[in-house]
Amino acid sequence: MTVDLSPLIDVDRGLISREVFTDAAVYEQELQQIFARCWLFLCHETQLTRPGDFFTTYMGEDPVIVVRRRDGTLGCYLNSCRHRGMRVCRADAGNAKVFTCTYHGWSYDTQGRLKNVPYEREAYYDEIDKSKWGLTEVAQLDTYKGLVFATWDPAAPPFQDYLGDFRWYLDALVDRRAGGTEVVGGVQRWRFKGNWKLAAEQFASDNYHAPASHASAVAALTKNVDKEVARLGKNDGAQFSSDLGHATGFSLGKNLEHKLLGRGFPRVLVDYQLSVWDEVVERLGEQRFIGPATSGHANVFPNFAYLPGFQTMRVWHPKGPDEMEVYAWVLVDRDAPQDVKDAQRRFAQLTFGASGALNRTMARTGRRSSATCVVPSPGGSRSTTRWASVTNGPTTTAIRVGWAGTPPSRRPGPSTAGTAS
Amino acid sequence: MATADTCTHEDASLAENGYLDDGTIECGLHLARFEAATGKALSYPAEVDLTTYAVKVENGDVFVDVAS
Numbered sequence A: 001m002t003v004d005l006s007p008l009i010d011v012d013r014g015l016i017s018r019e020v021f022t023d024a025a026v027y028e029q030e031l032q033q034i035f036a037r038c039w040l041f042l043c044h045e046t047q048l049t050r051p052g053d054f055f056t057t058y059m060g061e062d063p064v065i066v067v068r069r070r071d072g073t074l075g076c077y078l079n080s081c082r083h084r085g086m087r088v089c090r091a092d093a094g095n096a097k098v099f100t101c102t103y104h105g106w107s108y109d110t111q112g113r114l115k116n117v118p119y120e121r122e123a124y125y126d127e128i129d130k131s132k133w134g135l136t137e138v139a140q141l142d143t144y145k146g147l148v149f150a151t152w153d154p155a156a157p158p159f160q161d162y163l164g165d166f167r168w169y170l171d172a173l174v175d176r177r178a179g180g181t182e183v184v185g186g187v188q189r190w191r192f193k194g195n196w197k198l199a200a201e202q203f204a205s206d207n208y209h210a211p212a213s214h215a216s217a218v219a220a221l222t223k224n225v226d227k228e229v230a231r232l233g234k235n236d237g238a239q240f241s242s243d244l245g246h247a248t249g250f251s252l253g254k255n256l257e258h259k260l261l262g263r264g265f266p267r268v269l270v271d272y273q274l275s276v277w278d279e280v281v282e283r284l285g286e287q288r289f290i291g292p293a294t295s296g297h298a299n300v301f302p303n304f305a306y307l308p309g310f311q312t313m314r315v316w317h318p319k320g321p322d323e324m325e326v327y328a329w330v331l332v333d334r335d336a337p338q339d340v341k342d343a344q345r346r347f348a349q350l351t352f353g354a355s356g357a358l359n360r361t362m363a364r365t366g367r368r369s370s371a372t373c374v375v376p377s378p379g380g381s382r383s384t385t386r387w388a389s390v391t392n393g394p395t396t397t398a399i400r401v402g403w404a405g406t407p408p409s410r411r412p413g414p415s416t417a418g419t420a421s
Numbered sequence B: 001m002a003t004a005d006t007c008t009h010e011d012a013s014l015a016e017n018g019y020l021d022d023g024t025i026e027c028g029l030h031l032a033r034f035e036a037a038t039g040k041a042l043s044y045p046a047e048v049d050l051t052t053y054a055v056k057v058e059n060g061d062v063f064v065d066v067a068s
Helices: A024-035 A120-124 A159-174 A196-205 A215-221 A225-232 A256-262 A267-275 A277-284 A286-290 A338-352 A357-371
Strands: A040-044 A053-059 A062-068 A074-078 A093-095 A098-100 A107-109 A114-116 A140-144 A147-151 A181-193 A237-241 A247-251 A297-300 A304-307 A312-318 A323-333 A374-376 A382-384 B019-021 B024-026 B033-035 B041-043 B052-058 B061-065
Touching: A024 A312, A040 A053, A040 A062, A040 A181, A040 A312, A040 A323, A053 A312, A062 A147, A074 A140, A140 A159, A159 A286, A159 A297, A181 A338, A196 A237, A196 A247, A196 A297, A196 A304, A196 A312, A196 A323, A215 A338, A215 A357, A256 A267, A256 A286, A267 A277, A267 A338, A277 A286, A312 A338, A323 A338, A338 A357
Parallel strands: none
Antiparallel strands: A040 A147, A053 A062, A053 A093, A062 A074, A098 A107, A107 A114, A140 A147, A181 A323, A237 A247, A247 A297, A297 A304, A304 A312, A312 A323, A374 A382, B019 B024, B024 B033, B033 B041, B052 B061
């Protein structure tokens, strides 16, 4: 059954019912209409360099295996045996020639083809057509400057069309230097309470929270405490919001050195940015270098996010309406010296790692934010409330720094308010 | 010394799907293990040894006697 979203979203007034963050039916609809159709981030190409290298992750709630095949191309398959549905790969990452289900032993090669069925004669009288029982493969897979994306929808537009104008901003992350990027360290994973959209929209458009949420963390990271915390709310900056649902914001301070030091960046990382000035400016232009290549926040619809400068890159995997699992990578310029890569990895963990100073303030806020979306019903059981209710107000999206224009006629993202079918 | 390439448990190429490590051949499908030097089955689910073949080297070419 389709949930009619139009009573839950008032675009003209910038109001969203809190029910969109808690309702199970809305969530199910998101899995079908968003996660089964959109291009979703899988991993970085440098995680899979040799034939057989694999990484397991999720597309929506579906577990998938991403693997470097023998011909050098990448494949992505549903991590589910075609026999009884168990996972055929139970490791986070590694190298394999075949994926064998531990239930009955069906084996698949890195092309996803069913290679072997134990006791094929005794159990299937040699009548099973193994060519019809390969792993379920994604409809489309593409890479963009090292980032690997896939979609289950054969009718989805090509990835670069899906990205649209946002590519200009994404290039500020992945195309800074000739050698491109690589991930360092492992993939950190953690769960926290909160609807996935709370995190996605924060990374898309919310720098407003930083002076309040992150005040204590920034005070701890910087020497000139009062001045830097005060400056958090006063940087010049810009926001970009794409009709396709992608969005970013960044600061534009004229002095890059001061901007980075003010965020608590260690000297080695500030010096590195200054040392690559000419190369990056030649590739991206000065505006992009001092803006989206060194600061800000971004979310590629629906659930791929990153923070330039801090270089954390993550996915908000939905785990029901009230929980998400974060997979987080640290991204560096491949041409950077090793001490810079090490420093970047440490700084990313200090700030936005699983227990990072700035990450914890966000997780705490997300949990509270979700909790206030649910009020107890008179009968004592949990129930959600619409924004029309007197017991719990709507969430407003209309408060934006510098926003004074007409509200957008269309809600960003592939689904449009009121026309979901 | 050479051994047969097909695992004695299920129909699978050991060269394609398996690993040779520390003198042990392990099938990648169901983890059957064999001693490379003798073909001896070392662990379940392998219960039958791999067939072995004599090998000789002449002028740098390796010959396997498949009739042996």
